[in-house]
Amino acid sequence: xxxxxxxxxxxGLEPALPPEPCVLVVFGASGDxxxxxxxxxxxxxxxxxxxxxxxxxxxxxxxxxxDEEFRSRxxxxxxxxxxxxxxxxxxxxxxxxxxxxxxxxxxxSGEDMxxxxxxEIDHERGTLGNRVYYLAVPPDAMEVLVRELGERRSSAGxxxxxxxxxxxxxxxxxxxxxxLVHRHFTEEEVFRIDHYLGKETVQNTLVLRFANGIFEPIxxxxxxxxxxxxxxESLGIEQRAAFYxxxxxxxxxxxxxxxQLVALTGMEPPIDFDADSVRNEKVKVLxxxxxxxxxxxVRGQYGQGFVEGEEVPAYREEDGVAPDSQTETYVTAKxxxxxxxxxxxxxxxxxxxxxxxxxxxxxxxxxxxxHLPFEQTETEELRPNLLLIHVQPDEGVSLAVGAKVPGQxxxxxxxxxxxLYGGTFRTGLPEAYERLLLDAMRGDATLFTRADEVEEQWxxxxxxxxxxxxxxxxxxNYEAGTWGPEAADDLIERDARSWRHH
Amino acid sequence: xxxxxAHQEEWSGxxxxxxxxxxxxxxxxxxxxxxxxxxxxxxxxxxHIAWVPDEWHEAALETLAGLAERHPSRAILxxxxxxxxxxxxxxxxxxxxxxxxxRRHIAAEVVELRLRGRRGRVPASIVTPLLVPxxxxxxxxxxxxxxxxQELEQLVDLADRLVVDSGEWPDVPxxxxxxxGLFGRVACSDIAWRRTLPWRRALARLWPGRLxxxxxxxxxxxxxxxxxxxxxxxxxxxxxxxxxxxxxxxxEAVAVDGEAVAAGRSIEEETTSDLLSAELDExxxxxxxxxxxxxxAE
Numbered sequence: 194x195x196x197x198x199x200x201x202x203x204x205g206l207e208p209a210l211p212p213e214p215c216v217l218v219v220f221g222a223s224g225d226x227x228x229x230x231x232x233x234x235x236x237x238x239x240x241x242x243x244x245x246x247x248x249x250x251x252x253x254x255x256x257x258x259x260d261e262e263f264r265s266r267x268x269x270x271x272x273x274x275x276x277x278x279x280x281x282x283x284x285x286x287x288x289x290x291x292x293x294x295x296x297x298x299x300x301x302s303g304e305d306m307x308x309x310x311x312x313e314i315d316h317e318r319g320t321l322g323n324r325v326y327y328l329a330v331p332p333d334a335m336e337v338l339v340r341e342l343g344e345r346r347s348s349a350g351x352x353x354x355x356x357x358x359x360x361x362x363x364x365x366x367x368x369x370x371x372x373l374v375h376r377h378f379t380e381e382e383v384f385r386i387d388h389y390l391g392k393e394t395v396q397n398t399l400v401l402r403f404a405n406g407i408f409e410p411i412x413x414x415x416x417x418x419x420x421x422x423x424x425x426e427s428l429g430i431e432q433r434a435a436f437y438x439x440x441x442x443x444x445x446x447x448x449x450x451x452x453q454l455v456a457l458t459g460m461e462p463p464i465d466f467d468a469d470s471v472r473n474e475k476v477k478v479l480x481x482x483x484x485x486x487x488x489x490x491v492r493g494q495y496g497q498g499f500v501e502g503e504e505v506p507a508y509r510e511e512d513g514v515a516p517d518s519q520t521e522t523y524v525t526a527k528x529x530x531x532x533x534x535x536x537x538x539x540x541x542x543x544x545x546x547x548x549x550x551x552x553x554x555x556x557x558x559x560x561x562x563x564h565l566p567f568e569q570t571e572t573e574e575l576r577p578n579l580l581l582i583h584v585q586p587d588e589g590v591s592l593a594v595g596a597k598v599p600g601q602x603x604x605x606x607x608x609x610x611x612x613l614y615g616g617t618f619r620t621g622l623p624e625a626y627e628r629l630l631l632d633a634m635r636g637d638a639t640l641f642t643r644a645d646e647v648e649e650q651w652x653x654x655x656x657x658x659x660x661x662x663x664x665x666x667x668x669x670n671y672e673a674g675t676w677g678p679e680a681a682d683d684l685i686e687r688d689a690r691s692w693r694h695h
Numbered sequence: 696x697x698x699x700x701a702h703q704e705e706w707s708g709x710x711x712x713x714x715x716x717x718x719x720x721x722x723x724x725x726x727x728x729x730x731x732x733x734x735x736x737x738x739x740x741x742x743h744i745a746w747v748p749d750e751w752h753e754a755a756l757e758t759l760a761g762l763a764e765r766h767p768s769r770a771i772l773x774x775x776x777x778x779x780x781x782x783x784x785x786x787x788x789x790x791x792x793x794x795x796x797x798r799r800h801i802a803a804e805v806v807e808l809r810l811r812g813r814r815g816r817v818p819a820s821i822v823t824p825l826l827v828p829x830x831x832x833x834x835x836x837x838x839x840x841x842x843x844x845q846e847l848e849q850l851v852d853l854a855d856r857l858v859v860d861s862g863e864w865p866d867v868p869x870x871x872x873x874x875x876g877l878f879g880r881v882a883c884s885d886i887a888w889r890r891t892l893p894w895r896r897a898l899a900r901l902w903p904g905r906l907x908x909x910x911x912x913x914x915x916x917x918x919x920x921x922x923x924x925x926x927x928x929x930x931x932x933x934x935x936x937x938x939x940x941x942x943x944x945x946x947e948a949v950a951v952d953g954e955a956v957a958a959g960r961s962i963e964e965e966t967t968s969d970l971l972s973a974e975l976d977e978x979x980x981x982x983x984x985x986x987x988x989x990x991x992a993e
Contacts, residue, residue: 201931202899202906205983206892211900242893246900613801 212634214247214320215350216311220298220338221329222252222263226357228270230388231329234626236271239287240280243631247319252293253307263293276624290318299337304345315350322350325633329357331436332366336373343377355384355633358449359440360642363658364651371644380644384633389450389553390640391625391632394584394614398457398555399471401582401590408580409462411559414538418577421541421556421693422454425548427500429673430522434513441520442492446544448654450553452479453642454584455540458555459530468638472646479649483529484656491680492666493523495547498673505547505673522546523671525681526657527688541685541692547673549694553584556693567603574606579693581609588622589613707786713824716785720804723789742826743770743975744834746818746850751837751863758967759805768975769804769827773818775846781812783821819849831855833975839864842873851881858974860886861919868922871992878985884974886967887919888984894924894949897956909951911937916946924949926991927983 203211217235219227238244252263268288272279294310296303315322328338335356346352354374361367374383389395402408411417424446430437437445456475463470496507508514508522523545530540559578572595579593591609598604614622632640670678676694685692704726706719747755752774759770786807791800806825810818826832834854840847851857857877864870877883898906912928914921918940925938949956 200899200902201933202895202902202928204931205981206896206899242896 211243212245212248212631213323213351214245214318215323215325215634216249216251216314216318216320217325217327217630217634218251218253218307218311219327219329220253221331221334222293223254223256223258224329226329227252228266229274230624230626231327231630232267232270233275234624234630236275236284236287237277237624237627238631240277240283244287245634247321249290249292249314249318249320250287251307251310251314252291253298254293254295255297257295258293260291260293264288264291267291298341299334304341308345320350322347324350324352325355326352327355327357332359332362335370339370339373339377343373346377351382352378353382353384353633353636354378355386355629357386358388359444360385360647361651362439362444364648364655367647367651371648375644381636381638383641383644384629384638385642385644385647386629387449387453387642388625388629389453389584390642391627391629392584393622394582394588395454395457396640397590397614398454398582399466403462412557413534414536416559417538418558418560419539419541419688419690420455420458421554421558422451422458422543423552423554423556423693424450424454424544425550425552425676426544426546427548427551427674429495429505429508429547430511430514432512434511437522438514438518438520442522442524442544442546443654443658447524447526447542448650449642451542451544452482452650452653454553454555455479455482455528455530455542456646458557459535459540461534466639468641469643471639472643476643476646476649477532478530479646479653481530481532481535482649482653483531484653485526485528487660489527489684490657490660491523491525491678491684492521492661493545493671493678493681494518494520494666494668495522495545495671495673496669498547498675500547500549500674507669507673508547509669519666519668521661521666521668523548523677523681525677525684527684539688541690543677543681543692545671545677549674549676551586554693555582555584556580557582558690567605571603572605574604576607581693587613703791704789705786706788707784709784710782711785712783713821716787716806716808717824719785719787720789720806723787724802724804726789741768741831741833741975742822743768744822744832744850744854745770745772746834746836746846747772747774748838749774749776754967755837758971769806769825771822771825772805772807773815773822774807774809775815775818776809776811777815779809779811781814783811783814784809816845817849818846819853822850823853826853831978833858835859835971837863839866839870840874842870842876851877854881856882856884856978858884858886858971860970861923862887862890862917864919867919868926868991871922871926871988875985875989875992878980878988882978882980883984883988884977884981885919885923885984885988886970886974887917888923888981888987889970889973890946891920891924891927893958894946894956895927897958898924898928898949898951901951901956905951905954906932909936911939911952913939913941913948913950913953914946915941915943915948917944918942920946922991923984923987926989927987930986930990931983 219231221227235250268284271284292310292314294307296306298304298307314320326342328335330338361370402412456478459478460474461477463474494508498505509516509518525541525543528540528542557580561577565572575595576593581591583589583591590612593607593609595605596608598606629640676692682692704723706723708715745755755772759772788805790803790805792803793800808821810821814821832854833856834850835858836847840859859874861867861870874883912925914924921938921940925936929935
């Protein structure tokens with residue numbers, strides 16, 4: 194705001210606050226995330242002239258590469274995974290600001306090398322000692338990095354920390370990591386990524402709720418029968434067996450993406466879109482979630498099956514997975530948010546791998562009309578009103594309403610009114626990482642998870658996992674390419690409801 | 696973003712009434728819905744009216760060709776033919792585009808109306824029945840608007856936003872004074888202003904540095920863009936800089952106190968369709984633009 198007031202030329206130009214000069218320091222730069230997400234996002238920002246004028250990227254990983262080798266690999270990545278056409282001159286500009294140090298940051302000499310390179314970059318590119326540290330590393334490497342970075346923090350410029358999920362592996366480790374982080378960085382300097390929050394459609398959930406007058410009055414227990422949130426993947430674990438065996442679906446997706454979607458769906462209207470206003474409301478929802486009883490949670494693991502016509506192996510047959518693995522690849526839960534708005538209204542949430550299709554949806558099912566002045570035969574095809582927020586794919590919103598079938602007499606059936614992002618806004622949707630990287634460079638933490646949110650999420654997960662330790666599930670219990678175990682159907686059907694399957 | 700045209704349904708007629716056009720549109724929509732799994736999606740964000748005098752006919756059709764798929768709207772092209780005998784000729788087209796990753800099409804509607812004779816003096820009564828209810832109305836006026844003329848006045852009263860390209864006008868900056876007279880009545884966009892965007896971004900990055908004390912700005916560009924950039928600098932900085940203009944077909948160079956400004960990058964290809972498309976995404980009044988226009992008219 195200060196800069197806007199000082200620079201009269203910025204008024205009306207987007208973004209109003211361009212990022213200040215800085216170096217983006219990526220730890221884990223030889224990894225998949227850097228290749229698939231970070232560099233394509235940086236290229237998209239460069240193409241749109243959204244990066245700071247004085248800017249550099251320093252990649253750090255153990256692999257021994259020279260700057261040129263790193264640049265060449267990142268160029269290939271941008272060509273493969275970028276959403277825009279490749280423009281040589283844009284890439285050249287970004288590449289000339291891209292550097293790499295092959296070292297183990299955990300040892301003293303590695304730290305010295307990195308520090309020396311950063312000083313050089315500051316000198317050459319005018320980045321003023323400002324740093325955005327991106328920790329694209331496994332959770333077990335985070336503590337060392339945070340400690341070393343913190344201890345070497347210089348007083349020149351500002352420092353921000355982007356931390357990839359998962360943040361810890363349980364409440365205790367998350368608290369420990371938070372304490373460590375807060376020893377060296379203030380909460381305003383920490384950006385915990387849950388990339389779902391960077392998705393346009395997820396942000397549109399807030400717009401749908403709080404920019405429209407018609408939904409909020411009925412967005413409560415009086416009018417909503419239940420909520421279904423689905424994060425379904427048709428993919429298996431790809432090459433992530435080592436991580437997934439430790440994490441399972443509950444830590445990989447449920448703890449973060451699913452619970453964030455619950456929070457966004459259930460939160461009270463914030464007073465503004467300020468980082469703390471939004472996160473204050475989200476954390477209240479997370480705190481209000483009652484720990485589900487054992488019959489309100491179902492876990493599963495996929496067996497062999499067919500996905501999109503291809504035969505796929507069982508989870509236990511995947512490379513790197515123990516043949517008797519007890520890791521869940523599916524989890525569903527019936528959650529209650531115990532507050533005035535939601536008391537008694539269940540949120541059925543589910544996530545899984547190797548399900549029938551890739552889909553992330555928030556489905557708000559409204560209560561049926563209290564009285565239908567029609568014959569029963571006329572309304573046999575009428576279903577309750579449903580508001581569907583398609584997070585991916587087919588991004589958009591649909592509202593299911595009853596409509597008269599044209600013709601003599603009265604026949605009523607359910608039809609969908611669709612708003613498809615692709616059909617209305619004919620520009621490509623930005624990738625979540627573009628938005629999040631830019632926000633972190635600008636210091637806006639609205640779309641990042643705060644320490645207390647992460648801890649609340651872990652509290653719930655720990656309570657579920659603790660109970661699982663006392664049981665031995667019979668895995669596998671669902672076929673790949675289906676919608677999960679039968680017990681998941683039982684969970685919802687006991688309440689005389691059913692899962693949406695398309 | 697080139698999206699394949701899946702199919703096109705068409706109707707035309709001479710000496711027709713507006714109700715004939717409405718009826719034809721309904722029939723075309725029904726006819727266009729037969730191929731896919733559901734009816735074509737009629738998501739529309741606006742009614743886009745274009746006032747196209749004869750000399751702009753070809754250019755307008757070219758712009759529209761690249762636009763329909765990006766702004767699924769109802770486009771109404773008005774071709775005034777004041778010398779012809781009174782009457783209304785019409786052509787209506789429903790264009791169905793394939794929606795990536797979906798098995799459905801999105802439909803855009805294009806209505807071309809030839810307003811013969813006195814019909815061209817009363818366009819509001821002809822287009823009002825064809826407006827999409829409750830959605831914003833954009834009027835793109837090709838060429839220099841005849842400020843004060845009845846046809847312009849009527850369409851301004853109908854519009855939420857008037858889109859012009861002052862680069863098409865022969866008499867800037869003088870005409871900016873007349874345009875400024877409309878600001879209180881309708882939100883205005885100018886495609887020439889859009890073309891200055893990368894340069895405004897580049898100049899904003901110089902603040903305070905070279906700009907705080909700058910005295911002169913040299914701009915090699917078409918005259919409209921130079922006037923708008925100069926007006927923008929004057930209005931934002933709150934003082935007058937000397938504007939030295941050299942004619943060029945596009946904005947080729949900007950220099951502050953003799954020192955060249957590095958060009959800002961624009962992602963858009965900057966075809967006329969791209970530029971108009973960007974303007975159609977704006978809804979509210981652009982007060983920064985209005986100030987720049989007033990300042991350049993002074």
